[in-house]
Amino acid sequence: MYLSSANVSERQAAPPSLAISTVIFALRPSESSGRPTLWLPLVRRIREPFKGLWALPGGPLSHSESLQDAASRNLRETTGLAPSYLEQLYAFGGLHRSPTQRVVSIVYWALVQPTEAALADESENVRWFRADRLGELAFDHNAIVDYALWRLRNKLAYGSVAYHLLGEYFTLAQVREVYEAVLDRQLDPANFRRQLKSTPEIEETGEYLQGGKHRPPRLYRFTGRPGLDPDNRSTL
Amino acid sequence: MYLSSANVSERQAAPPSLAISTVIFALRPSESSGRPTLWLPLVRRIREPFKGLWALPGGPLSHSESLQDAASRNLRETTGLAPSYLEQLYAFGGLHRSPTQRVVSIVYWALVQPTEAALADESENVRWFRADRLGELAFDHNAIVDYALWRLRNKLAYGSVAYHLLGEYFTLAQVREVYEAVLDRQLDPANFRRQLKSTPEIEETGEYLQGGKHRPPRLYRFTGRPGLDPDNRSTL
DNA sequence: TCAGTTATGGTCAAGTTGACCATAACTATG
DNA sequence: CATAGTTATGGTCAACTTGACCATAACTGA
Numbered sequence: 001m002y003l004s005s006a007n008v009s010e011r012q013a014a015p016p017s018l019a020i021s022t023v024i025f026a027l028r029p030s031e032s033s034g035r036p037t038l039w040l041p042l043v044r045r046i047r048e049p050f051k052g053l054w055a056l057p058g059g060p061l062s063h064s065e066s067l068q069d070a071a072s073r074n075l076r077e078t079t080g081l082a083p084s085y086l087e088q089l090y091a092f093g094g095l096h097r098s099p100t101q102r103v104v105s106i107v108y109w110a111l112v113q114p115t116e117a118a119l120a121d122e123s124e125n126v127r128w129f130r131a132d133r134l135g136e137l138a139f140d141h142n143a144i145v146d147y148a149l150w151r152l153r154n155k156l157a158y159g160s161v162a163y164h165l166l167g168e169y170f171t172l173a174q175v176r177e178v179y180e181a182v183l184d185r186q187l188d189p190a191n192f193r194r195q196l197k198s199t200p201e202i203e204e205t206g207e208y209l210q211g212g213k214h215r216p217p218r219l220y221r222f223t224g225r226p227g228l229d230p231d232n233r234s235t236l
Numbered sequence: 237m238y239l240s241s242a243n244v245s246e247r248q249a250a251p252p253s254l255a256i257s258t259v260i261f262a263l264r265p266s267e268s269s270g271r272p273t274l275w276l277p278l279v280r281r282i283r284e285p286f287k288g289l290w291a292l293p294g295g296p297l298s299h300s301e302s303l304q305d306a307a308s309r310n311l312r313e314t315t316g317l318a319p320s321y322l323e324q325l326y327a328f329g330g331l332h333r334s335p336t337q338r339v340v341s342i343v344y345w346a347l348v349q350p351t352e353a354a355l356a357d358e359s360e361n362v363r364w365f366r367a368d369r370l371g372e373l374a375f376d377h378n379a380i381v382d383y384a385l386w387r388l389r390n391k392l393a394y395g396s397v398a399y400h401l402l403g404e405y406f407t408l409a410q411v412r413e414v415y416e417a418v419l420d421r422q423l424d425p426a427n428f429r430r431q432l433k434s435t436p437e438i439e440e441t442g443e444y445l446q447g448g449k450h451r452p453p454r455l456y457r458f459t460g461r462p463g464l465d466p467d468n469r470s471t472l
Numbered sequence: 473t474c475a476g477t478t479a480t481g482g483t484c485a486a487g488t489t490g491a492c493c494a495t496a497a498c499t500a501t502g
Numbered sequence: 503c504a505t506a507g508t509t510a511t512g513g514t515c516a517a518c519t520t521g522a523c524c525a526t527a528a529c530t531g532a
Binding site: 093 | 251252253254297299300301302303324326327328329330331338340342379380383465466
Binding site for chain 3: 188190191194195198212213214215216
């Protein structure tokens, strides 16, 4: 018996509780191929419901913070990370998301750069998983991750989000690898580079990436700003 | 003095309240030109804060309904309308949206067909306004409508939403008028029709629209399904 | 009957995209 | 120290898409 002590009528009287969760994506080299792959951190449930299962990092909304601030905070608290991109994903409010009470979750999604991601805290109860190899998660979190992946692929196709998975300087081949990892298909290097070169937000630097095994590629820098959500409109 | 009786510490102790609002769009002929234009229904605030100002229809989330159901319900209750399209827009949760308490609003946007819209209830406290001629609205509702308009224009450019502003049968010129009204620019009739004819979801019927002043246009029908939000994925 | 107007089909040039080829520039290895 | 291997980079070509524009069809109303 692991239901909360509230009975049915008490539960209906209480307002639906409001939580913030975040789907955090970062690139890490795959163990097998070494190519960059999408990973995300999950936290282990230490209480019922779904005790022992992995879940998205999240928590309640505190009073003095905006929704986005709450997402930033639980991202920092669970993983120690600061996101380079953070956007609202969706508000999930189905009646039976949690067996014990009605919860409305406002979910954000975030991208972190690989230098950051390498430093991320990992522990008994916080672990990174490949986005394409999650097991069964708590609540409706599998569906949420699926939707976040769909959104990531979409945003990638449009424009400016790929660079937030990379460091400040990058080669065009690294950008292509991001696309290949997220979209899960090969892209023609020459055609891909032609497209990138035609976007004015990608700036050529004078530098080259040294230390590789082959011809050293030129380094580029992204100079665009992310699109404007309602949350971010004021910050311009 | 129109603050609620709660003092600051009491306000901070109470959880942020959760509300659902809806931006409802419909096409109506402009009074001046007679061409179709975007309109939306607003309700007058009869209480503080913002008493007397116009606001988006909305209300609290009841316990036994999903977020989308709540949006449908307050749409029906305030305007008597059933939407042909309904999608979550955004969750607005800034700290100072309401001067009296912390409110998180999950906002939906809806499209209704003109036959429905013509029957919509209108009263002292519910009135339709041209989307491009709203005055100052209560709360942050001007910003919310702006964002909803932005989303509508976007979705229109992609694909399938225009038809939800029209009846079951329509001419290609009517579709073009929808685009012209929403995007607020003229489109070349010949090029526009070429694009529509290349989309397989638009089906030619044998019928023609009679009674016009000129050559009778052929009637078409839309056979596509709207895209899949998290809310609508199960319905397939 | 014809002038006015919308519906509809077509052409053409400019731009974009995917498939593919060729050369440049580096490392590693014999 | 030459050369094979590999990635970086630039280019071509045909198919397709897009916007500007022209022409004809088909109806109404005078």
